[in-house]
Amino acid sequence: xxxxxxxxxxxxxxxxxxxxxxxxxxxxxxxxxxxxxxxxxxxxxxxxxxxxxxxxxxxxxxxxxxxxxxxxxxxxxxxxxxxxxxxxxxxxxxxxxxxxxxxxxxxxxxxxxxxxxxxxxxxxxxxxxxxxxxxxxxxxxxxxxxxxxxxxxxxxxxxxxxxxxxxxxxxxxxxxxxxxxxxxxxxxxxxxxxxxxxxxx
Amino acid sequence: xxxxxxxxxxxxxxxxxxxxxxxxxxxxxxxxxxxxxxxxxxxxxxxxxxxxxxxxxxxxxxxxxxxxxxxxxxxxxxxxxxxxxxxxxxxxxxxxxxxxxxxxxxxxxxxxxxxxxxxxxxxxxxxxxxxxxxxxxxxxxxxxxxxxxxxxxxxxxxxxxxxxxxxxxxxxxxxxxxxxxxxxxxxxxxxxxxxxxxxxxxxxxxxxxxxxxxxxxxxxxxxxxxxxxxxxxxxxxxxxxxxxxxxxxxxxxxxxxxxxxxxxxxxxxxxxxxxxxxxxxxxxxxxxxxxxxxxxxxxxxxxxxxxxxxxxxxxxxxxxxxxxxxxxxxxxxxxxxxxxxxxxxxxxxxxxxxxxxxxxxxxxxxxxxxxxxxxxxxxxxxxxxxxxxxxxxxxxxxxxxxxxxxxxxxxxxxxxxxxxxxxxxxxxxxxxxxxxxxxxxxxxxxxxxxxxxxxxxxx
Ligand code: FES
Ligand SMILES: [Fe+2]
Numbered sequence: 266x267x268x269x270x271x272x273x274x275x276x277x278x279x280x281x282x283x284x285x286x287x288x289x290x291x292x293x294x295x296x297x298x299x300x301x302x303x304x305x306x307x308x309x310x311x312x313x314x315x316x317x318x319x320x321x322x323x324x325x326x327x328x329x330x331x332x333x334x335x336x337x338x339x340x341x342x343x344x345x346x347x348x349x350x351x352x353x354x355x356x357x358x359x360x361x362x363x364x365x366x367x368x369x370x371x372x373x374x375x376x377x378x379x380x381x382x383x384x385x386x387x388x389x390x391x392x393x394x395x396x397x398x399x400x401x402x403x404x405x406x407x408x409x410x411x412x413x414x415x416x417x418x419x420x421x422x423x424x425x426x427x428x429x430x431x432x433x434x435x436x437x438x439x440x441x442x443x444x445x446x447x448x449x450x451x452x453x454x455x456x457x458x459x460x461x462x463x464x465x466x
Numbered sequence: 467x468x469x470x471x472x473x474x475x476x477x478x479x480x481x482x483x484x485x486x487x488x489x490x491x492x493x494x495x496x497x498x499x500x501x502x503x504x505x506x507x508x509x510x511x512x513x514x515x516x517x518x519x520x521x522x523x524x525x526x527x528x529x530x531x532x533x534x535x536x537x538x539x540x541x542x543x544x545x546x547x548x549x550x551x552x553x554x555x556x557x558x559x560x561x562x563x564x565x566x567x568x569x570x571x572x573x574x575x576x577x578x579x580x581x582x583x584x585x586x587x588x589x590x591x592x593x594x595x596x597x598x599x600x601x602x603x604x605x606x607x608x609x610x611x612x613x614x615x616x617x618x619x620x621x622x623x624x625x626x627x628x629x630x631x632x633x634x635x636x637x638x639x640x641x642x643x644x645x646x647x648x649x650x651x652x653x654x655x656x657x658x659x660x661x662x663x664x665x666x667x668x669x670x671x672x673x674x675x676x677x678x679x680x681x682x683x684x685x686x687x688x689x690x691x692x693x694x695x696x697x698x699x700x701x702x703x704x705x706x707x708x709x710x711x712x713x714x715x716x717x718x719x720x721x722x723x724x725x726x727x728x729x730x731x732x733x734x735x736x737x738x739x740x741x742x743x744x745x746x747x748x749x750x751x752x753x754x755x756x757x758x759x760x761x762x763x764x765x766x767x768x769x770x771x772x773x774x775x776x777x778x779x780x781x782x783x784x785x786x787x788x789x790x791x792x793x794x795x796x797x798x799x800x801x802x803x804x805x806x807x808x809x810x811x812x813x814x815x816x817x818x819x820x821x822x823x824x825x826x827x828x829x830x831x832x833x834x835x836x837x838x839x840x841x842x843x844x845x846x847x848x849x850x851x852x853x854x855x856x857x858x859x860x861x862x863x864x865x866x867x868x869x870x871x872x873x874x875x876x877x878x879x880x881x882x883x884x885x886x887x888x889x890x891x892x893x894x895x896x897x898x899x900x901x902x903x904x905x906x907x908x909x910x911x912x913x914x915x916x917x918x919x920x921x922x923x924x925x
Contacts, residue, residue: 280703281759282754282755282756282757282758282759282760283759283760283763284760285756285757285760285840286757286760286761286764287832287833287836290836349666349667349668349669350666354666356836356839357832357835357836357839358665358819358835358839359665359666359817359839360665360666360667360668360815360817360839360842360843361666361839361843362668363843363847364756364839364840364843365756366756366757368754368756369754369755369756372699372700372702372754372848373847373848375698375699375702376695376696376698376699376848377695379694379695379698379699380695381694381695381698382695382851382852383692383695383852383855383856384851384852384854384855422858456573456666456669457669458669458670458671458812458813458814459669459670459671460670460671460672460673461670461672461851461854461855461858462670462847462851463851463852463855
């Protein structure tokens with residue numbers, strides 16, 4: 266069975282997923298292991314503030330449901346990963362709460378916009394607090410690792426509930442700015458039953 | 467040797483439901499709202515259903531080695547499901563016999579004994595009391611079996627699925643499963659070695675009664691509308707080649723899929739006849755998941771024509787195999803419902819992966835599992851969230867006291883629509899509520915009792 270000749274549009278990560286392969290999984294696990302190393306902490310307050318602004322902007326865009334602008338903060342070949350175990354095991358052998366490549370992130374946004382996503386009709390109202398931002402140098406000069414704590418208050422139906430934990434961002438320098446290559450969201454109760462986990466974290 | 471302790475409740479006890487007329491509350495085509503909202507009925511269910519019949523507890527792959535344990539519940543009873551030092555699987559009550567503390571607060575682990583965090587009583591993982599601090603302070607014989615941990619008296623496994631019941635008169639598990647056992651076999655046997663291993667879960671809490679989830683387990687009527695956002699999303703680039711559950715979109719009752727009731731509250735939705743019957747037929751239906759184009763190309767390069775039967779192992783098997791009251795095999799998941807209160811339930815979707823038994827190229831196993839993790843995340847993320855939103859809103863709707871009935875009569879009274887097979891099973895079109903009418907007959911039988919319930923302790 267021969268595959269039809271791919272067009273440039275068909276091969277874009279929004280349309281087909283070639284970059285999620287064994288090498289990516291191994292690299293992802295390595296990138297998110299042992300990176301919170303005091304010896305690699307970047308203490309320059311100007312640098313920290315620059316990344317704090319990046320994380321605060323991400324939180325604001327999600328709170329405002331500005332999904333296109335939010336997606337634009339991510340590299341074309343990105344990973345959004347919410348592990349289902351506190352120590353984030355091997356996603357090749359563990360179901361994740363969420364594990365998206367570019368296309369599935371766009372699926373997530375598309376679904377929320379159909380008008381028939383009953384878990385988000387009406388959409389939750391959220392406010393995200395992001396704090397304790399720390400910046401770490403990485404294996405490459407053009408990469409930084411960010412750690413931040415988050416607290417999402419989510420109002421839906423007739424109640425407000427809390428989603429909380431810490432996130433790791435792997436960001437890559439692109440031109441003057443930084444683009445998000447991978448985000449790992451560690452909910453403190455990731456291995457417990459979660460009420461209506463239908464927003465983007 | 468074990469000692470049995472009969473449980474006099476519930477049929478001899480005047481509980482909150484003593485005067486309920488079960489035949490009024492559940493009628494042929496409708497059920498009363500109270501069965502979903504009444505705390506007294508819920509309390510009775512926690513003994514008569516979750517106790518009175520076989521309830522799924524755990525999968526053997528979660529406790530593969532001697533002394534492995536996992537904490538679970540049978541209804542509201544906290545349990546330690548353990549493989550003891552002799553390899554015997556037991557369901558110990560996670561309740562200290564002294565003053566009632568839970569002994570073990572970990573989700574899983576390996577332990578030969580459990581020491582109570584309160585006063586330090588120490589129990590072997592057979593349930594036997596090993597010792598207590600300063601025993602000379604007790605005037606009686608602390609070796610009396612009444613101080614050993616309570617256990618579920620009947621724990622049986624069907625091909626790795628561990629069930630338990632307190633009912634001494636329950637049929638052996640395999641007979642209880644009856645015609646659904648060979649269907650479970652088919653679900654297992656498509657995997658190498660006829661085995662799967664549990665690998666974490668997507669876990670949901672919803673504020674609704676547990677039966678709302680079981681009532682949905684074989685429901686082919688809701689798919690096109692409840693899951694419209696999913697169907698639209700997974701088909702946004704599909705063109706002619708409809709993906710996922712698209713076969714529900716137009717007149718699902720004219721599709722070759724069907725539902726089958728197999729007795730004891732168990733039922734089966736078979737969507738496999740909708741597939742092209744060829745290697746890769748299942749894979750062709752999979753919607754977009756991370757890595758699928760890479761692995762498909764890589765498999766074709768490595769394995770030639772065999773690639774497609776290997777990719778099928780990462781595809782979601784289109785069945786719902788439901789064992790009353792709390793177990794469902796669907797896609798590649800083991801789904802379990804855990805009641806918490808009359809209006810609160812956990813719905814847990816355990817993922818499964820395949821094992822290397824030599825029948826599949828070893829380097830393919832890791833890759834199939836990597837794909838299989840991603841395909842399994844699809845429905846919980848984009849489908850189940852909408853189901854539980856609707857379950858919660860049913861619970862809310864049922865707070866309207868005067869509007870008493872929910873209807874489950876779809877397919878009822880239409881000549882020739884429902885087929886009674888010679889083996890006692892019942893077939894109906896995919897959107898019929900026949901499955902629900904039938905499992906409520908079992909629910910009613912169990913709620914009426916009487917039951918011969920007991921716990922056991924090591925002698
Ligand atoms: S309650 Fe367990 S030792 Fe006292
Ligand atoms: Fe559903």
